[in-house]
Amino acid sequence: MAGQLLETALLEKLERLTIHWQKSLPGLVGGHNTSRFAGPGQEFLDHRHFHHGDDLRAVNWRVFLRLEKLFLKMFQLEPRIPVRLLFDTSDSMKTGNPPKFDYARQLAGALCYVGLVRLDSICLQPFANKLGDAFVASGGRHRFQPAVNFLSAVKTGGRTSFFDVARDFVSNYPQRGLVIVISDFLDDGDCEKPLQYLSDFGHELILVHVWSPEDREPPWEGELELEDAETGQHVELSFDAEARRMYTQAFDDYAQSLRRVALRNNGRYVGVPSNVPVDEAIFGPLVRAGALE
């Protein structure tokens, strides 16, 4: 059944991957990434002075007998933190051949499967100008099919508004966690500030920038009448090689600004053209960027 979205061979290859985050985020035990926050772990981390209210089970009584001072043993925590996958369902994702939206769904499905295999809790959150209905997948790989059904049922529509989305997201999800944004990031407004806002709130960002080859280097020439997929706005223009060069330059500048936002906040940026196969994108740039390991 999952083969409708991802091939079985790819799923088998995905089983050896793990979603990786860099920030030390608080959470319950059971994760697979170490955190700087001490907690009920197995590995010894440090000692600190005892304060009222601390768990007496963690007092190092041997040290107390020798020094007559209470020291508390701290252990390294590997917390289970929420992984939230925001994927763009705006009209601009319909463009491209194949449509970027299909590609984004496949990427989201693959990342969801990787999280489920490691018993992570994955929240699939579609968005356009606001957050859509989310789907939380957890409990292992056998819960992947409902996630696939959810992804397959999602439709595109609406304009992109990162500002509204960021505001809704922060209000709906107060627990900090890993936020993976799969989008073409084509917002008529500014999307850098909303992303910065998310990061400032404490989320770790992984920006997966999906573009179609036409988005970066339009193949057309001559007189064109262009229609914006989201706004329906029309523009008539003459397009030639020089204009194409300038267009590509503008696109690359924009992608670079997204990269800067991600890196500035200890996040990661991955740019993926939609003509690259999904498995190559996962085992290539996503692994190399540290989003998966």
Place this chain on the structure above:
Amino acid sequence: MSLLNLSFGELLGLAGAISAGIIALYLLDRSKRRQLVATLRFWTQADVRTELKHRRRIQQPWSLLLQILSILLLLLAIAGPHFGGDESAFRDHVVLLDTSAWMGARTRTGTLMDEARAAARAYIKSLPLRDRVMIVRADALATPVTPFEANRVALEQAIRESQPGASALNLEQAIEFAQRAQRLQSQRAGEIVYAGAARVPEQESAPVQAPSNLRVLAVNAPQENAGLRKIGLRRSPADPDTWNIFVSVKNYGLRPHDVQLALQFGGAPAGSKAMTLQPGAEEQATFEYKTKVAGYLEARLLPEDSFPQDNRAVIELPARQALRVVVYSAEPRMLRALIASNPQVSATFEPPERFDPQTKADIVVLDRFIPPARPRADSIWIQPPASGSPIPVRETKTGITLEHWRPETQLGAGLHTKNARIDSGEILSAAPGDIVVADAAGGPLIVARPSTPKIAVIGFEPLRSSMKYELATPLLMGNLMRWMAPETFRRWDVQAGTVGAVNVTLDQAPDPSSVRVVTENQRALPFTIEGNSLRFFAGSPGTVRVLTGDRETVYSLTLPDVGDTAWKPPANVRRGIPRAAEASDTGIDAWPWLALFGGIGLFIDWLLFGRSRALRLRAARIAAGAARLNAWRKAS
């Protein structure tokens, strides 16, 4: 300038229509394309100045101009303009391509025909393109293959399809045909060009009236050749199973030749003879071969030379067909000498009581009895009883004198007796249409009825009277059997000769209505009779049968007719391929240049404004994309 056979105004109209089409296509190509894009932000950021260009419909006027100019140049090239010289200066040439049998002779590089074809091609190539050429295949007949034609492809095809024939060259007739064609069909006569070996029969080797515009493209022909000239076969008069074979061999070369003539019948050797042939000499060899069966007789001349087509001939010999005669007689002893002595007759003697009306025989002889039913085959009745005679018996007499024969009839030809006494005989009653062969005082004694089957009644017993000492008796029997079965007694000759005109010498001047000349497909060939000479013409190899009365001659015309001598053109005749400058007029054909410039114009437009740019961009994009993909993989 022909301008596609259009007037100047019509040409301008055509050019205008084409230009309008080009402009329409141009505008269609440059029209706006509607495209859905993900965002407009980068398009506006790319600083594309759209307003100024958008208002101009024609954005690449140089491209449009270049296209129109190039198309006009190509149109003019198709019109084929010709500058300078006389516009009507093209000439009509006739190329006589020798396709006689000798052109099949082998050379070091192929055949003489290949060389003649190459020479004809080279000549046509040297001519101006406007000149027209008629290709004529010349052998015994001059056959035009093309009319006066300027299309070089058609001329090349006609030359390529020309093959050596089987007859000898009739050069004089071919030149006359070419002159007549130029006189009647050409606008301005050019040259008459002969390409070939010019080997002609001896009777036509008299100096040919060479016209002033004759050009000869001679090929290097081999000189030495010895070949079969004629083969004749005839059954021996003494023994019908024996064939007398006459073979005629000729040395066409300039040196003596030692040859071996070998005969084979059905693959078995039938005879051979070594011969020394002097230059130009024709010698005959005679063989005898005895066979009753049919088969193929092959004559072969060894060793092989440069013209192997006349070194071998095959003739089909028929089996001898004997006349089957069944004689019903109570006293066959005397009739045996009369009938069975003929070697062409196979006689069977039976008693009357064993008569069978359906017996398998060509002729049935009934000796003095009446059968219960009449025989199905032709029959000779000897003194039948009056009650059952097929020809009514008027009266029976004794002591009859055979007064006279009817030599004007076929049955009475050559019969003569003097006061032949017949002891007992029957006077017959001849019906209209019956042939009376002999008469007595009271009426006909021998009567034949040309019905189906044929019937002859002899009213007396020839071997029981004084007639048995007469020569007329066996001749009468012979005449009767020849009349009833003429095919068996027909004289039969076989001749193997060369195609072309065949002259047949007959014994006497025949009645033309009794002569038939037919091919193997039973198609009648026209013939002429002059005295006792019959002539017909066979243009292609095959078998021709000449039937004249009791004689049939079969001509197996399979040997090629080789010319005896090489024709030497007069000294004033032009030879070889003319130089291009000699052959061309002073005008200049402009179409190649116009076509070249038109093509260059379109190519430049394609490079600067057309799809090539898209191709180059696409290729560059693919290359850049690949490089970028690699860089992206490394960077990621």
